[in-house]
Amino acid sequence: xxxxxxxKKAQAGHNPALNQLLLDNYSILKGYxxxxxxxKELAEDLTQETLFKAVKKIQDYEPQGKFSTWLxxxxxxxxxxxxxxxxxxxxxxxxxxxxxxxxxxKGPSLEEGVMNTFAVxxxxxxxxxxxxxxxxxxxxKHYYGYSYKEIAEIEQCPIGTVRSRLHNSIEEIRQxxxxxxxxxFEM
Amino acid sequence: xxxxxxxxxYKILDWFxxxxxxxxxDADHVQQCRECGNYYNKLLKIEKDxxxxxxxxxxxxxxxxxxxxxxxxERIRVxxxxxxxxxLKDLGAFPAVALFLLTAMGxxxxxxxxxxxxxxxxxxxxxxxxxxxxxxxxxxxxRQGRDSYGS
Numbered sequence: 615x616x617x618x619x620x621x622k623k624a625q626a627g628h629n630p631a632l633n634q635l636l637l638d639n640y641s642i643l644k645g646y647x648x649x650x651x652x653x654k655e656l657a658e659d660l661t662q663e664t665l666f667k668a669v670k671k672i673q674d675y676e677p678q679g680k681f682s683t684w685l686x687x688x689x690x691x692x693x694x695x696x697x698x699x700x701x702x703x704x705x706x707x708x709x710x711x712x713x714x715x716x717x718x719x720k721g722p723s724l725e726e727g728v729m730n731t732f733a734v735x736x737x738x739x740x741x742x743x744x745x746x747x748x749x750x751x752x753x754x755k756h757y758y759g760y761s762y763k764e765i766a767e768i769e770q771c772p773i774g775t776v777r778s779r780l781h782n783s784i785e786e787i788r789q790x791x792x793x794x795x796x797x798x799f800e801m
Numbered sequence: 802x803x804x805x806x807x808x809x810x811y812k813i814l815d816w817f818x819x820x821x822x823x824x825x826x827d828a829d830h831v832q833q834c835r836e837c838g839n840y841y842n843k844l845l846k847i848e849k850d851x852x853x854x855x856x857x858x859x860x861x862x863x864x865x866x867x868x869x870x871x872x873x874x875e876r877i878r879v880x881x882x883x884x885x886x887x888x889l890k891d892l893g894a895f896p897a898v899a900l901f902l903l904t905a906m907g908x909x910x911x912x913x914x915x916x917x918x919x920x921x922x923x924x925x926x927x928x929x930x931x932x933x934x935x936x937x938x939x940x941x942x943x944r945q946g947r948d949s950y951g952s
Binding site: 755 | 810814815819846847851857859867868
């Protein structure tokens with residue numbers, strides 16, 4: 615069954631369709647929130663809150679793009695609300711424990727586990743170096759392949775801003791990598 | 802970085818992230834400018850160092866159950882809201898219709914046509930049951946006529 619069909623059924627009051635729709639998008643939402651917040655516990659709470667909010671608002675949803683875009687917008691807004699209320703942002707240390715949580719779930723073999731640990735460590739260091747707006751754009755483009763247009767809808771900003779944020783993220787990540795000596799950026 | 806370099810790098814970025822299907826940057830500039838020439842390599846290095854790992858998360862059973870519960874509760878809440886709204890609609894419609902009828906009757910009496918209106922209604926109520934058997938007889942005759950025509 616396609617996503618559109620599931621949405622139609624969910625809006626018509628079909629509970630299993632709504633459950634399936636939400637669970638299909640659980641992974642992408644949680645992955646995005648973990649990378650954005652850099653805090654595992656917070657990301658889990660926000661994922662739950664986002665999905666519960668989506669359940670309440672499913673009747674108002676107008677399918678235009680991907681369903682995950684809508685969930686990401688809700689999740690991102692909830693996170694920004696949280697920041698406004700708490701006036702703090704995820705620290706690097708908190709993210710280290712979060713990525714520990716990520717690593718536990720990785721591949722079954724030792725080799726795969728080591729490789730993933732290395733990749734996750736790099737990822738967290740690079741993402742932590744970005745501001746939250748740039749981080750969000752970079753995550754959406756680099757990890758989830760959203761188009762500029764979709765990112766502009768999520769971020770509620772012009773496409774040109776998305777493009778320049780992505781460009782700046784690339785520069786900042788490269789600088790962070792150079793600083794950490796993660797890879798040969800001696801060009 | 803001047804505007805030419807910025808524009809070139811944006812175009813490389815668009816191509817790299819598949820926003821553009823073709824390489825439409827100024828090739829001469831890329832050959833001459835070291836920074837722009839290296840930009841694509843920078844992107845490749847980032848791609849290599851930050852592989853697009855699909856971090857797969859499975860919702861736990863308890864979470865799935867909690868979500869199902871939430872969906873069920875929400876449906877019940879929506880249904881209750883709908884019922885409440887329908888009840889309130891009925892509650893609003895009744896006084897409106899009653900008010901209309903009372904106003905109509907009041908107007909009839911006000912213009913002194915009330916008694917005659919009631920008389921016509923009563924006459925109708927008395928005559929209608931008397932007409933029914935006659936209408937039945939007419940209908941029977943019509944059917945008989947149609948059947949004989951058919952044969």
